[in-house]
Amino acid sequence: MDVLASLLLALGCVTASMTLAALRARQLGVVAVVDVAWGLGFVVVALATTLLGAALGTAEWRAWLVLALVAVWGGRLGWHVRSRAVGEHGGKEDPRYEEMLGGPLPEVGMAAAVRRVFLVQGVAQWFVAVPLAVGAVLTxxxxxxxxxxxxxxxxxxxxxxxxxxxxxxxxxxxxxxxxxxxxxxxxxxxxxxxxxxxxxxxxxxxxxxxxxxxxxxxxxxxxxxxxxxxxxxxxxxxxxxxxxxxxxxxxxxxxxxxxxxxxxxxxxx
Structure with a gap:
């Protein structure tokens, strides 16, 4: 049951981070915002599931170590890609996402962006984060x-x-x-x-x-x-x-x- 609770908590964290990223993408007109949410979303998952393990009394030194590793990686990645999408030099779409969407975001619309990018990235993020959620509540x-x-x-x-x-x-x-x-x-x-x-x-x-x-x-x-x-x-x-x-x-x-x-x-x- 602890593992199930951790997996559901991770799903909630991913859903929240991708929803916020989609709202920000709509505001800026750039789908590449999802790259920032990708790294930072894993940090949120690791933090939330580690705190859950601590509350359940199952979190060990390993859970806090993994949280630190994820925070270093995700924080660096989020900082590195931020200017491409939301920084002072942002506003230019990543060619990869234009190809996925079949054109720039203002032309294809947010519904297509949610289906082809944010939903896909969210499912992938939750699945990849499963080991983090599992390890946070196991010895x-x-x-x-x-x-x-x-x-x-x-x-x-x-x-x-x-x-x-x-x-x-x-x-x-x-x-x-x-x-x-x-x-x-x-x-x-x-x-x-x-x-x-x-x-x-x-x-x-x-x-x-x-x-x-x-x-x-x-x-x-x-x-x-x-x-x-x-x-x-x-x-x-x-x-x-x-x-x-x-x-x-x-x-x-x-x-x-x-x-x-x-x-x-x-x-x-």
């Missing part, structure tokens, strides 16, 4: 798996945050002075270090919150990081972004020597 069976998860999480945060900084530095250079394709640093190891890092973060959180609770919770929740990885690689992440990126000069040569998702040492041009 730790294997402490070493928690620390293994922290290590995988740290690797993912490194790839995601460093990849984002390297890309930001590339974009800050004058267009005529930079190469048409970013292929330096982590971007020489994988075409999407930020998405790969994001996947590692969630595998780490599954280890710490799901598998560390025992074989059964681990097996019942392993589909959650699998789904996150599939989304990042094949649905809303790398593959979708490359539909526009592949039109740049030099992209074919870059794609031939740098893997799509899983990194490997750089190859010569």
């Amino acid at each position: 730790v069976e294997w402490a070493w798996v928690v620390w293994l998860g922290v290590a995988v999480w740290a690797l993912g945060l490194f790839f995601e945050s460093v990849g984002d900084r390297q890309l930001a530095a590339y974009k800050s250079r004058p267009r005529e002075e930079r190469p048409p394709v970013m292929d330096q640093g982590l971007w020489a190891w994988t075409r999407h270090p930020n998405y790969f890092g994001d996947a590692c973060v969630w595998w780490g959180l599954w280890l710490a919150a799901g598998l560390a609770s025992g074989w059964l919770p681990g097996l019942l929740t392993v589909a959650c990081p699998v789904a996150m990885t599939v989304f990042l690689r094949n649905v809303t992440g790398a593959k979708l972004l490359e539909r526009t990126m592949s039109q740049r000069p030099g992209w074919d040569e870059y794609a031939a020597r740098v893997p799509l998702f899983f990194p490997r040492p750089p190859r010569s041009a």
Whole structure:
């Protein structure tokens, strides 16, 4: 019953965060607001379910550690993407969402945005957050798996945050002075270090919150990081972004020597 209550609480948190994001998107005319709600929504879920575990007397040190990991990841992501949608330079739609909607938000309307973006993202967010909700109200069976998860999480945060900084530095250079394709640093190891890092973060959180609770919770929740990885690689992440990126000069040569998702040492041009 504790697990069921935690899952329902997580569903309520996701519903509230996506509803607020949809209202803000309607105000700004930009669906990319959902990216801010994506990271911060997980923080809300982790906080609410950890507090529930504390109230039930089942929350252990692991629950607070996982909450801290989610807060660091989600807070960094929310801060990183905020200017794209709601900051002083916001107001420009992400091409991925325009493709999903079939046009800009003012043309397709909020009903289409809710069905195709906010509802889909909300369901995905709740499903991916299941290990967080489960781990918040269960005891730790294997402490070493928690620390293994922290290590995988740290690797993912490194790839995601460093990849984002390297890309930001590339974009800050004058267009005529930079190469048409970013292929330096982590971007020489994988075409999407930020998405790969994001996947590692969630595998780490599954280890710490799901598998560390025992074989059964681990097996019942392993589909959650699998789904996150599939989304990042094949649905809303790398593959979708490359539909526009592949039109740049030099992209074919870059794609031939740098893997799509899983990194490997750089190859010569």
